[in-house]
Amino acid sequence: MNEAYSAPLPLRSVRVTDDFWGREMELIRSAVIPYQWEALNDRIPGAAKSWWTHNMRAAARAVAAKKAGKIYTPVDRTGDIARQPQDEARPHPDAFYGWVFQDSDGYKWLEAVAYQLSLRPDEALKAQAQQAVDMICAAQEEDGYLDTYYTLNGRENAFTYLKDHHELYCFGHLTEAAVAWKQATGQDDLLNAARRFAACIARRFGPKGERGCPGHEIAEMALMRLYEETGEEEWRDLSRFFLDVRGTDPSTFALEENRRRQVQGQPPLPVTADRYSYYQAHRPVRQMKEAVGHAVRQMYLCSGMADEARLMDDPEMKAACERLWHSTAQEKMYVTGGVGGTHVGEAFSRPYDLPADTAYSETCAAIGLAFFARRMLQLEPRAEYAEVMERALYNTVLSGMALDGKSFFYVNPLEVDPAACESDERLRHVKPIRQKWFGCACCPPNIARIVSSLGQYIATQNRDTLYIHLLIGSEIDAVLNGAPLKLRLDVDMGAGKASLTVAEGSAQGAIALREPSWMRFNGYQLCGGISVRSSQGYSIFTKAWQPGDSIEWAFTMPVQALAASPLVKEAMDQVCFVRGPFVYCAEEKDNGKGLHLLRVRPEAAKEAAVTEADLGGVSLPILTLPGKRVKAAANAPLYAPWQPPQEEDAAITLVPYFAWNNRGMGEMRVWLPVEQR
Helix, strand or coil: CCCCCCEECCHHHEEECCHHHHHHHHHHHHHHHHHHHHHHCCCCCCCCCCCHHHHHHHHHHHHHHHHCCCCCCCCCCCCCCCCCCCCCCCCCCCCCCCCCCCHHHHHHHHHHHHHHHHHCCCHHHHHHHHHHHHHHHHCCCCCCCCCHHHHHHCHHHCCCCHHHHCHHHHHHHHHHHHHHHHHHHCCCHHHHHHHHHHHHHHHHECCCCECCCCCCCCHHHHHHHHHHHHCCHHHHHHHHHHHHHCCCCCCHHHHHHHHHHHHCCCCCCCCCHHHCHHHCCCCCHHHCCCCCCEHHHHHHHHHHHHHHHHHCCCHHHHHHHHHHHHHHHHHCECCCCCECCECCCCECCCCCCCCCCCCCCEHHHHHHHHHHHHHHHHHCCCHHHHHHHHHHHHHHHHHCECCCCCCECCECCCEECHHHHHHCHHHCCCCCCCECCCCCCCHHHHHHHHHHCCHHHHEEECCCEEEECCCCCEEEEEEECCEEEEEEEEEECCCCEEEEEEEECCEEEEEEEECCCCCEEEEEEECCCCEEEEECCEEEEEEEECCCCEEEEEEECCEEEECCCCCCHHHCCEEEEEECCEEEEEEHHHHCCCHHHEEECHHHHHHCEEEEEECCCCEEEEEEEEEEEECCCCCCCCCCCCCCCCEEEEEEEEEEHHHCCCCCCCCEECCEEECCC
């Protein structure tokens, strides 16, 4: 691997002390993880059922029966249960229920638990997680196969429909959880289960086996992580095989579909790859130029590609990642750090098509964007990657969870009118209030795992340089040129001051601090002997570091008015307001109904008052700025000769986007029309 590439520090090496993120991480530990365990066990009144524990236990019984030499007969149930989740009052104890990818929900929860255990020992939580690990291991078949859908519905069909049946997706999440569990506890039980499943997959697919690749990506980056954990090169090679096969002819997805069509007596389809852009399988990955198709899948694929580029030092793959990054961040990303402009296929739309009210912007897609950004930072420390990662984390990722951690958004639009959501079929995907759980619950445990692993997004390092990407208060254990160094990063956004101090150790090397675009620096105060240079948005400080050495700086976080590119038609003549990493929005709770009638001057950002307010049990900074409200008479004619609108003064209140909808249901709007001159 190229020594210029960096890696995240071990999770135990970054301890978050930040007030804001400390609260979020404690919320995950004390409220979200216990709540989600109840959801996985179908014990949340009024919530959609998970079926995770039910399926695991049913699969374990089936596996035990097979090992005992008994003939296992799948339960005969009507309907395609992979597509239509059932919610039966009296489920059959040996039947599979829910979506075909249901196994992954528990794996993500377990990964989040492992991260929490890495940061803070908790024997009760570990014992609870061990129950899940034991269930998973009991559900694994003798040859290593581990997928409850096919164990319970006919193993003979396993690996025959990778395009849509998510076995490799579930394997990927199992593997991510297994590595995290091993690193947290030192136990091999789950890691061995993942390795056995990986070996089962490798016996079927690879250069000497069948061609195939995941329909929903994640196995690629999970296999690379398994390789980094174990040093076993077969997992790296299998990941690269899946990447190399993707988008090539004859299309493995078309071949799978044709086998199914033949059984159904239907004519075959063309076996070319260009039909599969939804799956990012329309062309070879190294030739990709535009982010397309299902947004979560695209972000997970990009993450796997970036891992391959780094671990295999593959310049062609790195160039493809850079093209896909530009397409995503410069043409298809919402100002909130969300991606996925259309509910049709939960997908990317065309460039600059970013509607506010019909946005899909799935929580998982923003999480995937953060995955991709961190991996691009490992390839090359460029501030633009960290800026996007930060924007996604502070806004759309956190918007997916209520302030109490017990309800969730799957979709994160930038404009909501509850009456329209209820009556307009085009908005059926938009929920005006967070839900207790989902039948397809990919997002809630995904939030838990990324917030719990936040330390791996704050900093990365190579041999001689530590990169600080996110200004989040933390204690950091680094190793520069082989010498250990303990650092303390203190950040007080409210007071506008920060410092990085060497607490222990001596080392020669560089510390690179990102200078956020939203921060106005008032200069650094440095200890002696530091050499300073700038590179791609980072200030790089090099010296022989000693205990007590420090870098201090002061800054301001002005409120800024942002406008979208004129190519974004839906945001034309509108602005939104940001402060620091936070995007702000207007809510009906503060501004009344008819938020579309509000008008603002971009210059009002300079007049914004910043105060604290209770937004649902948590005190957060809000903005108040002068604006106008258009008077709208109820009896006005539908059309009339144009005349200047009648307006009245209005004090407009804005709240952090991530915290909207914590004080009851109502309208919400990020983009506000500009006052007419």
